[in-house]
Amino acid sequence: MPTKATKPLAHDHAALDEVLNQLQTALERGDVAASHSKLDLFWARLAVHIRAEHLHLFPAIIDSSSCSSGEQTLAFTLDEAQSTVGRLRADHDFFMHELAQAIGILRDLLKATNRNAIDEGTRTVRDTVLEIEKRLGIHNELEENKIYRWATTILDEQEQTDLANRIHAELANRPPRFSLNAWSNRLPIGL
Numbered sequence: 001m002p003t004k005a006t007k008p009l010a011h012d013h014a015a016l017d018e019v020l021n022q023l024q025t026a027l028e029r030g031d032v033a034a035s036h037s038k039l040d041l042f043w044a045r046l047a048v049h050i051r052a053e054h055l056h057l058f059p060a061i062i063d064s065s066s067c068s069s070g071e072q073t074l075a076f077t078l079d080e081a082q083s084t085v086g087r088l089r090a091d092h093d094f095f096m097h098e099l100a101q102a103i104g105i106l107r108d109l110l111k112a113t114n115r116n117a118i119d120e121g122t123r124t125v126r127d128t129v130l131e132i133e134k135r136l137g138i139h140n141e142l143e144e145n146k147i148y149r150w151a152t153t154i155l156d157e158q159e160q161t162d163l164a165n166r167i168h169a170e171l172a173n174r175p176p177r178f179s180l181n182a183w184s185n186r187l188p189i190g191l
Helices: 007-029 032-066 078-109 115-154 157-172
Strands: none
Touching (some): 007 032, 007 115, 007 157, 032 078, 032 115, 032 157, 115 157
16 A cells, blocks of 8 residues: 555556556557557656656665664664665666667667568567566565555655655656656646
8 A cells, every 4th residue: 555655656657557558559569650659658657757766765765764763663674675675776777778678679660661570579579568567567566565665664744745745746757758648647646
């Protein structure tokens, strides 16, 4: 269950899943232009999501767990927090690397005329997206069931509100090439 601080991120997981489904539909149809467009949107939205976690959520978890007083009993240790954040960061690196390669393939396919090359490239991207989807499911579960919950146990009400505001502002800070409608059809407003 997302907390006040992590609700925008949990909501963003659902929005990312929606874009991922649209991407997979475009790939299944063999529509290179639509696949490129959806992959670009997914890549950008995921990058913004990751940026919000790296700049705001992860430091809040690590800082609060390392500064916890002896009076406060945490449901996790500093080592566990650092290990979990390390694993999530490794996943983020994997996602960004694989998506960069996939976008490069689709960019080249936009200029291609050879049907076999287009089919092979689309198949490669589809396989990459399926791998990302599988790893992303496990990744999001870890975030939602550990990191997001931990924010409730270590941050007081004001800290959660401040974190939620910083996260929301980061998620709204999208690349200029995306219109508000294309970007934020599911972005929570006024959290």
